[in-house]
Amino acid sequence: MLNFLDAPHTLHLASLEVGHHLYWEIGGLKVHGQVFLVSWFVIGLLVVASLLATRNIQRIPSGIQNFMEYALEFVRDLARNQLGEKEYRPWVPFIGTLFLFIFVSNWSGALIPWKLIKLPEGELAAPTNDINTTVALALLVSLAYFYAGFSRKGLGYFAKYIQPTPILLPIAILEDFTKPLSLSFRLFGNILADELVVAVLVLLVPLFVPLPVMLLGLFTSAIQALVFATLAAAYIHEAIEGHGEEEHG
Amino acid sequence: MFDFDATLPLMAVQFLLLAAILNVVFYKPLTQAIEDRSDYIRTNETDAKERLAKAESLAKQYETELAETRKQYQMTIAAAQAEAQKIAAQKVAEAQQEAQSQREQAQQELDQQKQAAMQTLEHQVEALSREILDKLLVGI
Numbered sequence: 001m002l003n004f005l006d007a008p009h010t011l012h013l014a015s016l017e018v019g020h021h022l023y024w025e026i027g028g029l030k031v032h033g034q035v036f037l038v039s040w041f042v043i044g045l046l047v048v049a050s051l052l053a054t055r056n057i058q059r060i061p062s063g064i065q066n067f068m069e070y071a072l073e074f075v076r077d078l079a080r081n082q083l084g085e086k087e088y089r090p091w092v093p094f095i096g097t098l099f100l101f102i103f104v105s106n107w108s109g110a111l112i113p114w115k116l117i118k119l120p121e122g123e124l125a126a127p128t129n130d131i132n133t134t135v136a137l138a139l140l141v142s143l144a145y146f147y148a149g150f151s152r153k154g155l156g157y158f159a160k161y162i163q164p165t166p167i168l169l170p171i172a173i174l175e176d177f178t179k180p181l182s183l184s185f186r187l188f189g190n191i192l193a194d195e196l197v198v199a200v201l202v203l204l205v206p207l208f209v210p211l212p213v214m215l216l217g218l219f220t221s222a223i224q225a226l227v228f229a230t231l232a233a234a235y236i237h238e239a240i241e242g243h244g245e246e247e248h249g
Numbered sequence: 250m251f252d253f254d255a256t257l258p259l260m261a262v263q264f265l266l267l268a269a270i271l272n273v274v275f276y277k278p279l280t281q282a283i284e285d286r287s288d289y290i291r292t293n294e295t296d297a298k299e300r301l302a303k304a305e306s307l308a309k310q311y312e313t314e315l316a317e318t319r320k321q322y323q324m325t326i327a328a329a330q331a332e333a334q335k336i337a338a339q340k341v342a343e344a345q346q347e348a349q350s351q352r353e354q355a356q357q358e359l360d361q362q363k364q365a366a367m368q369t370l371e372h373q374v375e376a377l378s379r380e381i382l383d384k385l386l387v388g389i
Binding site: 030130 | 253254255256258261263264265268274276278280283285286289
């Protein structure tokens with residue numbers, strides 16, 4: 001039994017490290033270095049793929065251009081389905097980047113054996129399993145939909161808080177807090193839980209048994225990225241359209 | 250697990266930067282490419298449709314022209330045949346008439362000559378008979 005408990009220390013590949021971070025000091029501020037390292041990798045991957053895809057744009061796409069066009073059409077459709085044909089264009093970069101960044105982060109965390117790179121402290125993993133990242137993204141979504149609402153309706157945006165009835169005012173205000181909270185914790189929880197489950201299973205049975213859970217993890221990661229981007233688009237749509245079909249007249 | 254620090258704002262800034270960069274290197278050019286392509290396809294399609302319609306109308310026109318021409322040429326043939334028949338009939342009739350007239354003339358001439366011959370014969374008969382008579386009478 002003692003031997004089993006000691007296992008995390010002896011098997012490095014199967015060790016669990018939650019809450020350990022590689023701290024960097026920047027101007028007296030502490031940041032999580034391992035999150036930034038992987039996020040730079042993700043950003044680099046996206047930018048390089050984009051540059052390769054758009055380096056030599058052909059009318060008949062092939063290879064990487066075709067693939068990236070598929071990705072673009074996917075996020076365009078996502079934005080269009082939520083925001084409608086008329087409004088979706090300016091929001092495609094924001095929503096699309098949300099999806100691509102979260103998706104590539106999740107999958108890089110699941111597919112790339114970061115454990116092989118040893119850090120002094122903490123471990124490399126998907127940036128999305130750090131609460132800072134998910135809260136940052138969720139707050140950006142909040143800012144985005146507030147911006148969308150204000151730029152569309154000015155101060156009239158506040159009318160939506162008392163639109164059906166002023167009784168719901170507290171709930172409407174509460175919603176503005178629960179939206180980023182639920183967004184960030186859903187993503188954070190799913191990705192962290194997935195990595196923990198995989199880590200625990202690897203700890204118990206190192207071979208083959210964790211594979212189905214890993215596949216499930218890939219699926220969950222993709223779904224979470226989709227959910228995050230879709231909800232962001234839905235919130236923005238809600239802010240633009242308000243409660244009213246009456247606005248369409 | 251829940252230790253918030255400067256990672257959060259830096260990550261937000263980093264994300265916005267990523268969105269801005271991707272907007273320039275990914276969304277704009279590829280959206281442009283996709284829209285250009287769909288424009289190209291659309292214009293080509295309308296062009297092709299126009300050309301098809303034109304070709305069809307041309308084919309129809311050609312067919313009507315063909316039918317008209319065929320009708321005309323049949324009419325021409327019929328007219329030519331009728332005319333030829335008429336001319337032939339006329340020619341035959343003329344020839345027959347001429348032949349008739351020539352035959353009549355020949356008959357007439359024949360009759361005249363016969364009459365003339367008969368007359369001379371009569372004269373000769375008369376002269377002979379007178380001579381015979383004279384000689385007989387002289388003998389008496």
